Amino acid sequence: AQSVTQLGSHVSVSEGALVLLRCNYSSSVPPYLFWYVQYPNQGLQLLLKYTSAATLVKGINGFEAEFKKSETSFHLTKPSAHMSDAAEYFCAVSPYGQNFVFGPGTRLSVLP
């Protein structure tokens, strides 16, 4: 069965600091991997996705993620946090042609 773990339910960073949100997955087949962001009182929207092309994926708002097969990881990073990045972030795995499985989410707080 596929699963997604996100280390840290809540991460706080200072404005301008590096953002690192961790995601590890298990999948019996090569997966497609996604990061979604949810702002307060809104639905989830796609930040970026990995679909077996380049292992370093760039998304919206300056975020990027690197697929590391040997570590079964897909961590999300941003060099410099902005106040507007405060939100909940979800990692998701979609095994080929199958369902979506979401991680539990990480709430990012950005401190002034």
Next chain:
Amino acid sequence: DAGVIQSPRHEVTEMGQEVTLRCKPISGHDYLFWYRQTMMRGLELLIYFNNNVPIDDSGMPEDRFSAKMPNASFSTLKIQPSEPRDSAVYFCASWPGVAGELFFGEGSRLTVL
């Protein structure tokens, strides 16, 4: 395309009443998902459909919950009778399939008093 459309956006009802949530997926998407989100339990998959057929309903909490997809452009999630513990935000999402992204609606916030 207008995206995934959910209605109502907000619903306040009393315990014991029937609640029906509606969803219009993106045209051409073969999959439709229903999720529930609460502070305590996070984002939970309730059920998903492929080509209007329910594939996995193992996340449906109990018999009070039912979901239908009578055609490719419409789905409903019904709770009868509703209970206070059903209070949550219910999301509908549609998916074109392999390698595609999941598109979420804005959600229906349900409050059961």
